Every structure is written in C-alpha cells, then in structure tokens.
Amino acid sequence: MSGGYDAADLSDKIREGDVEANIGAVLADEKPVGNIMLTAERAGLDETSPLVAMLDRTSQSDMLRRARQHGHVPSMNAATGLSESRTDATGYERLVREIKKPASQTLIKGPKGSGKTTKATDLIRELYRDLDGELAVFTNVKMRGMDDLDAVTFGEMVSELLEWNRDTSGEKVALLDEISTTLNAHANPGGDVRRTVSRFINALRKGDGGSTRLLLIGHEHDTDVAAIIREQSDLVIRADGKIDDGLIDCVTVFDGWKAYLQEDKWFAVRGLLDVPDGSPWKVPTNYFAHFELDLDAPEEQIQRGRLIEDWEQYQDGHETDGGTDTGRVSCCGVKANGDDCNSLTDHESGFCAYHREQWDGEPDERLQEAD
Structure with missing residues (x-):
C-alpha cells in the first residue's frame, strides 16, 4: 500500500510543478516518445491535438497493460493521477x-x-x-x-x-x-x-x-x-x-x-526553450542593456503617482529665488546606445549630471549667450 501511495503522491507533485518533470513523458517508457511529448507541450500544442492525444493514449495504455499483467499497483496509481494540464506539469x-x-x-x-x-x-x-x-x-x-x-x-x-x-x-x-x-x-x-x-x-x-x-x-x-x-x-x-x-x-x-x-x-x-532564431523577440547575444535614472527631483516630477507633463522643468537644479529658471540648454551628452541625451540642464558644461564625465572642461557657449 505504501508503494501505491508514494507513486500517487509523486504524480500529484509532478502535476503541481513541485517535481521537475512532465507526467506524460515520465509515463512513456520510450525516451523518444517522452521527448516528443515535451517538445509538443512547449510548442503549445493542445492535449486534444491528434499527435499529443495519440502519443499520450498509446504510452498510458502500454504502461497500464504491463502494470496490470505484473500487478504493479504503484504504476497504476501514478497513471491515474495524471494531470489534466500538460503545461502545468512543467510549471x-x-x-x-x-x-x-x-x-x-x-x-x-x-x-x-x-x-x-x-x-x-x-x-x-x-x-x-x-x-x-x-x-x-x-x-x-x-x-x-x-x-x-x-x-x-x-x-x-x-x-x-x-x-x-x-x-x-x-x-x-x-x-x-x-x-x-x-x-x-x-x-x-x-x-x-x-x-x-x-x-x-x-x-x-x-x-x-x-x-x-x-x-x-x-x-x-x-x-x-x-x-x-x-x-x-x-x-x-x-x-x-x-x-x-x-x-x-x-x-x-x-x-x-x-x-x-x-x-x-x-x-x-523545466523544459524552457530558447526563443527561435526567426522570432522578432529574439535578443542578439552580443547586446548589452543600458538604463538610466534620469529624474533629478522625483518628488516634484512624479505627482499623484504619475509623471507630470512638464517634468523637464524640474531637471538639474532649475529652481531659483525668482521661480523656474528658463536659462537651460539640451544636454550635449551621448547615451550608451549612441543617441543624444537632450535632457535640459543649466550646468556650465552643457551636460546633465549623468553625462558630465563627457565634458572637456570648456564652458557651454549656449549658456554664456543666454546670460
């Protein structure tokens, strides 16, 4: 009895994704059949599709026939605990x-x-x-x-x-x-x-x-x-x-x-596959991602949980005693992907805080003209 309970319990664990296995592939005695089941599952084929249904029915029938002939209760318990959801078996x-x-x-x-x-x-x-x-x-x-x-x-x-x-x-x-x-x-x-x-x-x-x-x-x-x-x-x-x-x-x-x-x-x-080479979602292997926190004053720029329309006015120390400082220019910096930054800044360099390391030390003429 304990052997039957263990098999059924393992079946449930596979069904819930607690064990890294595919229950249909596990029940298939032939490894190629099990591999085809995994591939069909990952490809999103419905369990009622002719291929999946045929493989599943054949493998279960063969296993149960042998289990009945030999009186192997654990195998029968494992088969009857089969999950209804193929993809849930992999999680x-x-x-x-x-x-x-x-x-x-x-x-x-x-x-x-x-x-x-x-x-x-x-x-x-x-x-x-x-x-x-x-x-x-x-x-x-x-x-x-x-x-x-x-x-x-x-x-x-x-x-x-x-x-x-x-x-x-x-x-x-x-x-x-x-x-x-x-x-x-x-x-x-x-x-x-x-x-x-x-x-x-x-x-x-x-x-x-x-x-x-x-x-x-x-x-x-x-x-x-x-x-x-x-x-x-x-x-x-x-x-x-x-x-x-x-x-x-x-x-x-x-x-x-x-x-x-x-x-x-x-x-x-388990059973995760690579994104196909022909898919538009494919990521080049030599790509390096870049992301910047470019908000200088989030308390003013994000209000009521949303970015305000004129958030740029709060960039890079714009505030003065007389109110908003309009003597600002677009950042001369270049982002990691080669695009221009264009964030507003009033720093003498003409670069915002995130790209100031690109400054050669000469004051920005645009700001001198504004003065």
Whole structure:
C-alpha cells in the first residue's frame, strides 16, 4: 500500500510543478516518445491535438497493460493521477499566470550565461500571446525584430518609461535588463536611488485602463540587487544554471525575496526553450542593456503617482529665488546606445549630471549667450 501511495503522491507533485518533470513523458517508457511529448507541450500544442492525444493514449495504455499483467499497483496509481494540464506539469503556464497578475513585480536573477534575458523575453512573448496581443511592452532590451513589433516601445531612461506608462492605455508590461547595475552605479542628484525607484514603481500602478507589470533582470549575487528591488518583488525567479550544468532550461520560483533567502521554493519550471532564431523577440547575444535614472527631483516630477507633463522643468537644479529658471540648454551628452541625451540642464558644461564625465572642461557657449 505504501508503494501505491508514494507513486500517487509523486504524480500529484509532478502535476503541481513541485517535481521537475512532465507526467506524460515520465509515463512513456520510450525516451523518444517522452521527448516528443515535451517538445509538443512547449510548442503549445493542445492535449486534444491528434499527435499529443495519440502519443499520450498509446504510452498510458502500454504502461497500464504491463502494470496490470505484473500487478504493479504503484504504476497504476501514478497513471491515474495524471494531470489534466500538460503545461502545468512543467510549471510554465503557472509562472505566466503569476506574472500576468495586475501590477506584479518580478525579479529574475542567476549566474552569467544562464539565459536570464532570454527567459525574460520568452515570458513576455508568452504573456503577449496569453492576452491575445492586447499588451503594450516597454523594454531597454533590443530585440532583432523590434521594428516589426508594434506593441513594443524601446527606451533607456526612467523618464521614457514613465512617459510611456502615462500615455499608453490598457494592459502593459515593462522589461528592464541590467537594473542592478544601474541602481548600484548611480546616486540620484536630487535625492537617493531608493526614493526615485519607489516613486517610479508606484507610478507604474497608475496607468489608464489597466496595470503595468514590472519584470526586472538582476545579477547573480544577492548584494548586487538593490534593497528596494528585493523588497518590492512579488516573485523571484532563479535561473538555475548554464548549458554546461544541464540546467539552462530550468528555473526555480519563490514567493518573494524572503522565501528566496530561506530557500522556500514555491514551484519549479523545466523544459524552457530558447526563443527561435526567426522570432522578432529574439535578443542578439552580443547586446548589452543600458538604463538610466534620469529624474533629478522625483518628488516634484512624479505627482499623484504619475509623471507630470512638464517634468523637464524640474531637471538639474532649475529652481531659483525668482521661480523656474528658463536659462537651460539640451544636454550635449551621448547615451550608451549612441543617441543624444537632450535632457535640459543649466550646468556650465552643457551636460546633465549623468553625462558630465563627457565634458572637456570648456564652458557651454549656449549658456554664456543666454546670460
């Protein structure tokens, strides 16, 4: 009896995603058949499709026939505990459902080379499909077919993200890579990083006609992830390893940062595949993401949870005793992707705080003329 109970219990655990396996593939005695089942599942084939139904029915029938002939009760209990949802067996649909929740905030972390960015873009792709294309996407990740994805907006600054969030209606998701590097490398001139991040995350909850989900890609080491991001994360997804480890297709999901620190695993996902080369969502392997916290005075620029229309007037120490200082010029700096910055500044260099290292020491003639 105990053997039968153990098999049924294992079946339930596989069904719930607590064991990294596909129940149909497990029940298939032939490895090629099991691999085909995994591939069909990941490709999104419905379990009622002719191929999947035939493979599933054949493998179950063969296994149950042998189990009956030999009186092997554990095998029969395992088969009768079969999950009705193929994708739930791997946990992937479950993960997409969690990310889909309104205003959810998810952190993906793991070692370099574990495919964090690929996993993130694939989750966005699946979420886009799940919402029948009724999803607007903001990202600082350059995808190969971005020009063909009307739903995707590319940007590398907090102000661009918040303008997009303010002016875009409906359901939304923001995917930000290298967020740990950004938060640890910059201190906000008008305050601190924590206050800026807290305000811009709060602003994401104030969109029109729907909420904005936030998917952040962090570093492997816990100390490299800013405290505000750790505390704000509803989900932590850990990429479990690299190709050489045999874990490139596996992630572990935790219900928040505290659960992650305690190794209190919520569920596991296996069978993750790379984004196909022909997909517009594919990310070039040599791409490095960039993101800047370019708001100098978030308390004035983000009001009632939203970026104000004239937020630029509060950039780079504009305030004087006589009111707003209009003697400002566009920043001469060049962003990491080669685009001009164009943020307003009144510094003698003509560069904003984030690009002042590019200054050659000569005063900006535009400001001298304004005087």
